[in-house]
Amino acid sequence: MRRRMIRSAVAIVLVMMSITVLASCTQEANLAESEELLTPTEEPQSETPSTAASQSESTTTPANGLTFEFISVTNPAKIKGTITIIGKTSPGAECKLVMTLANGDVSGFPKDPVKDADDDGNVKWEWELFRFTPAGETGLEVTASLGGSSTTMTTSFTAEK
Numbered sequence: 001m002r003r004r005m006i007r008s009a010v011a012i013v014l015v016m017m018s019i020t021v022l023a024s025c026t027q028e029a030n031l032a033e034s035e036e037l038l039t040p041t042e043e044p045q046s047e048t049p050s051t052a053a054s055q056s057e058s059t060t061t062p063a064n065g066l067t068f069e070f071i072s073v074t075n076p077a078k079i080k081g082t083i084t085i086i087g088k089t090s091p092g093a094e095c096k097l098v099m100t101l102a103n104g105d106v107s108g109f110p111k112d113p114v115k116d117a118d119d120d121g122n123v124k125w126e127w128e129l130f131r132f133t134p135a136g137e138t139g140l141e142v143t144a145s146l147g148g149s150s151t152t153m154t155t156s157f158t159a160e161k
Helices: 002-036
Strands: 068-073 082-089 094-100 114-116 122-128 136-146 149-160
Touching: 068 136, 068 149, 082 094, 082 136, 114 122
Parallel strands: none
Antiparallel strands: 068 082, 082 122, 094 114, 094 136, 136 149
């Protein structure tokens, strides 16, 4: 009877480990899928991250007048903690956020990378940094698009354990 209970417990542990591995593979597939979707349309004209803990002030003003500015970035951001990115652009602009991890991989997070700017041009992303996010300098790229025009801006933050 005792051996049967031990075998059952081992089987349960193996099933749980399989589920964890499957979830990890699904995450990697999402990362690969988001890499395929990465096609920035315009390089930033300037990149000037601020030394302030939660600010990154960088903007570009292309000939079409569409701009994007990082207003606030959680920095440093704790792994398994909440990160918030706030930006400003033209009202109604579609904004896509791409996060490049410290190891160079493109993240599958945030799960809702595309947001529309509100009537005041504000856009906000907020999510929990995945527990397997590598610590270090993590890149952020936002491409804002409106009426056939687009602009891309980048900044970074530090992911900490």
